[in-house]
Amino acid sequence: MKQLFAILRKELKDSLRDRRTVFAALLVPVLIPLMLGIGFGTMAHDGKKGRPLIITLSGGTRAPSLVSFLKKEGATVQPAPANFEALLWEGKLDAVVVVPETYGEEFSSTRPAKLRLVADFSRSSAEETILRVTRVIGRYSSQVSAMRLLARGVSPEVAQAIDLQETDLSTQKSRSATLLGIIPMILMTVILIAGVYVAVDSTAGERERGSLEPLLLNPVPRQTLVSGKWLAVVVFNIGGFGLTLASMLVVLNLIPLQNIGMSLGIGAREVVIMLLIALPFALSSVHSNFSWPPSPVPSAKARPI
Amino acid sequence: MIEAHGLRKTFGKITAVDEVSFLARDGEVTGLLGPNGAGKTTSMRLIYGLARPDSGRVLIEGQECTTNPVEVARRLGVVPDTRGLYPRLTCREHLRYFGELQNLSGLELERRIDELIESLGMEQIADRRVQGFSQGERVKVALARALVHGPQNILMDEPSNGLDVMGTRALRALVLRLKEEGKCILFSTHIMQEVTAICDRVIVIGKGRVVASGTTEEIMHMTGQTTLEDAFVDLIGLSEELVGI
Numbered sequence: 022m023k024q025l026f027a028i029l030r031k032e033l034k035d036s037l038r039d040r041r042t043v044f045a046a047l048l049v050p051v052l053i054p055l056m057l058g059i060g061f062g063t064m065a066h067d068g069k070k071g072r073p074l075i076i077t078l079s080g081g082t083r084a085p086s087l088v089s090f091l092k093k094e095g096a097t098v099q100p101a102p103a104n105f106e107a108l109l110w111e112g113k114l115d116a117v118v119v120v121p122e123t124y125g126e127e128f129s130s131t132r133p134a135k136l137r138l139v140a141d142f143s144r145s146s147a148e149e150t151i152l153r154v155t156r157v158i159g160r161y162s163s164q165v166s167a168m169r170l171l172a173r174g175v176s177p178e179v180a181q182a183i184d185l186q187e188t189d190l191s192t193q194k195s196r197s198a199t200l201l202g203i204i205p206m207i208l209m210t211v212i213l214i215a216g217v218y219v220a221v222d223s224t225a226g227e228r229e230r231g232s233l234e235p236l237l238l239n240p241v242p243r244q245t246l247v248s249g250k251w252l253a254v255v256v257f258n259i260g261g262f263g264l265t266l267a268s269m270l271v272v273l274n275l276i277p278l279q280n281i282g283m284s285l286g287i288g289a290r291e292v293v294i295m296l297l298i299a300l301p302f303a304l305s306s307v308h309s310n311f312s313w314p315p316s317p318v319p320s321a322k323a324r325p326i
Numbered sequence: 327m328i329e330a331h332g333l334r335k336t337f338g339k340i341t342a343v344d345e346v347s348f349l350a351r352d353g354e355v356t357g358l359l360g361p362n363g364a365g366k367t368t369s370m371r372l373i374y375g376l377a378r379p380d381s382g383r384v385l386i387e388g389q390e391c392t393t394n395p396v397e398v399a400r401r402l403g404v405v406p407d408t409r410g411l412y413p414r415l416t417c418r419e420h421l422r423y424f425g426e427l428q429n430l431s432g433l434e435l436e437r438r439i440d441e442l443i444e445s446l447g448m449e450q451i452a453d454r455r456v457q458g459f460s461q462g463e464r465v466k467v468a469l470a471r472a473l474v475h476g477p478q479n480i481l482m483d484e485p486s487n488g489l490d491v492m493g494t495r496a497l498r499a500l501v502l503r504l505k506e507e508g509k510c511i512l513f514s515t516h517i518m519q520e521v522t523a524i525c526d527r528v529i530v531i532g533k534g535r536v537v538a539s540g541t542t543e544e545i546m547h548m549t550g551q552t553t554l555e556d557a558f559v560d561l562i563g564l565s566e567e568l569v570g571i
Binding site (some may be wrong): 039233239240 | 374375376395396397402409414426429472479
């Protein structure tokens with residue numbers, strides 16, 4: 022047992038000092054989640070339509086019923102600062118709705134009440150907000166008109182010639198589900214390759230260096246030798262797996278997944294379950310690199326020149 | 327004590343070792359002398375049990391290494407021809423690793439390591455990684471590694487290869503000290519001066535066969551030559567081969 026740990030310790034120390042081995046073990050755990058993060062990040066950016074609508078109102082106090090309608094529609098209403106035009110220029114605000122002083126009077130005398138939408142219409146990033154503000158105010162307008170018609174005994178449907186119905190065919194959710202589905206595959210791959218260099222270096226490498234011969238001259242049963250090296254590979258595999266999992270979680274937590282209508286339910290319990298599932302893979306992944314059992318007496322041909 | 331009885335090893339059509347028998351006693355330095363390709367290294371490998379002879383057997387203190395390899399490994403210290411060090415480990419880590427594989431541990435092992443480092447004059451390089459060591463420093467590490475468990479029988483395969491004058495002298499002094507401690511030392515070489523300087527007995531090997539064995543005086547007497555080199559040339563029949571060219 023002591024010998025087994027001596028071998029394990031030596032192989033780990035030796036491998037951790039080998040830049041190539043460490044690089045191979047770190048490459049996938051760091052690179053893949055990064056690529057995944059970029060992929061999701063772009064998607065989440067494209068999908069920001071789901072973000073809350075903030076409407077900046079100048080003179081909002083003159084239109085209390087509008088404000089309460091907007092709030093009911095789920096928008097956040099904020100008063101416009103005095104220098105809002107400058108802010109619009111700088112792109113710090115997307116759009117401001119100005120309620121003129123005449124609004125209340127026009128509204129109560131059932132003339133079209135004027136509202137001004139101030140925005141930089143050439144800026145593409147403001148487009149979305151402008152569109153949404155226009156729509157929500159349009160809805161308010163038709164609601165008020167409908168009520169006015171009702172009060173005069175006319176069906177509001179008379180005023181609505183067309184009912185445009187929208188069907189959303191966006192495949193964003195299905196795309197991100199596919200992307201998330203890659204994660205288990207990546208984790209499995211990492212388990213299989215994280216320790217490859219350790220396996221190669223501690224077996225074939227030992228022979229190439231000519232250090233196998235002195236090693237085999239020690240009073241150590243061959244099973245112990247192979248087991249020690251095997252354990253070192255398993256440690257690397259599990260380490261690579263854990264690292265990949267950790268960096269994935271970090272990356273996925275940084276991305277606003279809710280923007281693409283998804284949530285990531287990975288907690289401590291799920292991590293433990295994943296580790297348990299991964300363990301047998303980590304234990305068996307060495308087979309491709311070790312020939313088992315090793316021949317009891319290596320032939321003299323094994324001698325390096 | 328190392329006994330070889332009728333060792334024979336072939337690789338395909340080539341017979342590397344042919345009926346080699348000899349005895350290396352405790353408290354003596356036995357030299358295995360032969361030209362390049364005579365079968366010295368193969369004989370060594372048969373003795374330390376990493377190659378299996380086609381016929382014949384080897385006894386280390388009466389134990390057969392093919393049937394009892396673990397027991398034999400405890401009594402054997404080997405410096406193979408390929409030094410086989412781990413470039414990323416330090417000298418001290420090499421000694422510790424092999425000491426642990428020999429079931430030594432703790433203070434006893436650390437004391438033993440310090441002793442070896444001191445006696446081989448390796449204080450300067452003890453905690454440096456082996457990568458970048460000179461040939462002589464590598465031999466020292468390989469030597470210390472072979473001696474870490476204090477084996478009774480020590481096999482060295484051309485240990486002075488690549489050593490400078492100082493290194494060779496230090497090696498000789500070490501071998502003589504081990505001999506005084508009553509160890510059995512088997513030493514393969516192709517250098518005559520080394521044999522005359524430290525070997526008590528010589529086994530001359532040529533083309534896989536033992537062509538002569540005995541003390542240097544006995545060998546010179548046998549061939550009627552006045553120097554070991556002439557005796558060696560005589561025994562190996564190199565002169566005849568040269569005529570053939």
